[in-house]
Structure formats: structure tokens, C-alpha cells
Amino acid sequence: MSSREEILARLRLATGDVTSRPGERGPVPVSAATAGAAQDTLELFVKTVTDYRASVGRCTPEQVGAEVAAALVRARAHTVLVPPGLETSWVARARDAGLRLRADEAEDGGPLTAHELDGIDAVVTGARVAVATTGTIVLDHAPDQGRRALTLVPDQHVCVVRADQVVHDVPDAVALLDPARPLTWVSGPSATSDIELDRVEGVHGPRTLDVIVVC
DSSP: OOHHHHHHHHHHHHTTTOOSOTTOOOOOOOOOOOOOOHHHHHHHHHHHHHHTTOEEEEEOGGGHHHHHHHHHHHTTOOEEEOOTTSOTHHHHHHHHTTOEEEOSOOTTSSOOOHHHHHTOOEEEEOOSEEETTTTEEEEOOOTTTOOGGGGTSSSEEEEEEEGGGEESSHHHHHHHSOTTSOOEEEOSSOEEEOTTOOEEESSSSOSEEEEEEEO
16 A cells, blocks of 8 residues: 555544534534542643653642742852742742842833843743643733743743643633733643654743742
8 A cells, every 4th residue: 555545544534523514614522521539630730741851849838939949940040030920939048049030120110121021030920820731830920920031041930830720621721811911722741853863942932840839
């Protein structure tokens, strides 16, 4: 069998149960609700995020500051960007450890330029929602997350996710999101493949993603 014949055979096999005629729209597939218990959803989220090579830690609300500081020190960050609405206790331990905290404000009072953002090692943010089945974190750039560029330019992103923000699947997340807001969907550190198909991280965003799940 030639390659062409093999491809056509696979297409016929894959479309054998399609009853609509060419050009017609078939029935819209509907995903049945498959969410399990909240704890099962949380465990699935941790697993899928870890599969994406993100570092995942769990802690109580009182331990968030220590976890954030540990993640920043582990990545050898020196300068940390803090969005205006971020919970201040989350970065207090990092400041006490000697890390330099910066707001998104340049000397002229405007936001930091892309060049200035490029000189910052890490950013700490909250999140809007997280998806267990895909290991995806969604930012809607509320004040605790800052504008979109803040999470794309620094080389490390430390993201704090509350357990009650984790939903089972993408439709559950979409139902919670405001489509009028800018949305950034993050599935692990930024990665792509070069011409030799070798994985290259950090080309389009942070090379390091630390997810801190607050239970």
C-alpha cells in the first residue's frame, strides 16, 4: 500500500461513522460533566501541571510568603516584579531575604518599558482560574496579576493558585471568565522546538514556572 492509499484508508476509517453530507454541519458534540470530587480535581491539576515541567508546591494561606520566597531564591532571582493588587504578605519574606521588589512604575510615572521589564528576574502573581485536565492557569490580568507583559517578559513566573480556583475542565473555566478581559492561558514554562526538534524553553515567555497551590 502506498503512502497515499494508507492516508486515505485512515481517513475513511476515521470518518466511517459520519452521517452528514459534505458541506453540512453535523451535531455539535457536547461534553458530559465528568468532574469528580474537589480533591480529585486538585490532584489532577497538580499532576498535569507537573507534567508540563512546572514546579508545584502546596501550602496553607499562612505559608504562602515562605513558599514564594523559597521559589525565588531557588531560581536565584534578585529583582522581583510585584503587581499593584498583589497580597503584600506573599512577597514580605522575599523582601526580608534581600530580594529587590519593584512595582510596574517607571521613573516618569508610566509603566515599565519592555527594556526595563527585561532586566527583572521574576514576577509573582495570583490567577483567575486553573484547569485540572489541561494543567492550565488562566490570568485575566486583574490587579493581583498586572498587565499581560508582566507575566511574559521576566524569566520566572511564580503563580499563587487557591484550591477553590481549580476547576475540572476547560468549559468550567470558560464559564467563569469574562471574554471582554484580556486572557493569558499558561500551560507550563514557555517552550518550543528548534529545527532539530530539541526542546527550547523561554523563547516566548518565562523559562521557569512555579505554581503554589494554597489549600
